[in-house]
Amino acid sequence: MNSIKHSTEIPSTSTQSLVFEFTNLDDLYGFLNILQCREEYSFAQIxxxxxxxxxxxxxxNIQVKNPAQNLDYAWERRLKHHFRYMLDLEKLMWNLSTLGGAYSAMGDFDANYAKVAAKITAHQINLAKKYGDPVILARCYLYTALAEAQLGNLSHAVNIVRAIYHWAKQNPNTDIVQRCCEGVYQKLRAIHIFGKASSNK
Known part of the structure; x- marks a missing residue:
């Protein structure tokens, strides 16, 4: 409970106490805003x-009480299920990212690893679509571009990077995607200069 005091310059002989109860936060914020903006007028009216x-x-004295609640347990269970589903998707996504990164690194030396990295990236793309995050999805397509370049499809890889970079420039909060595009493009240049890895059978 919060208290707000108001007195004039005339010496007070006693104190008058009032209690205002609120069950709606919008009403509370509106009341406090009025007191802050027009304090003298508000207290004069009171x-x-x-x-x-x-x-x-x-x-x-201002009291905030919880209103009578009718809990929607069905909606609560639905939210819990959705929350757990999204957590599982995120966990699986980053596990695949770690695994795919390892195969992608080895793809510089053996094209067979690049093929596995491409398959892992395909799974990541499907998960990213379910997850609903366009930034993660864009980064997964960049992983695809890297795998394609390691497999010798350099022109296709460049087209993917250009498309993702163009999308990132047109959308807000995509700075990390633009930097990833620049990094992958430098990797593609290195593959173009030094060539792709061969398959060790």
Whole structure:
């Protein structure tokens, strides 16, 4: 419970206390905003309404009470299921990212590893679509571009990077995607200069 005091310069002989109860936060914020913006006017109105003379100190107590609640347990179970589903998707996504990164690194030396990395990336793309995060999905397509370049499809890889970079430039909060595009493009240049890895059978 919060208290708001208001008094005039006239010495007070007693204190008048009032209690305001709120069950709606919008009403509470509106009341506090009025007190802050027009304090003297607000307290004058309170004094006039409750017939409180100006020689009395006014103490306003604000109480916030929870309204009567009718819990929707079915909706709660649905949210819990969705929350757990999204957590499982995220966990699987980053596990695949770690595994795919390892195969992608080995793909510089053996094309067979690049093929496995491409398959892992395909799974990541499907998960990213379910997850609903366009930034993660864009980064997965960049992983595909890297695998394609390691497999010798350099022109296709460049087209993927250009498409993702163009998309990132047109959308907000995609700085990390733009930096990833620049990094992958430098990797593609290195593959173009030094060539792709061969398959060790």
């Amino acid at each position: 004094r006039a309404f409750y017939n409180i003379p100006v020689d009395k100190k006014l103490l306003v």
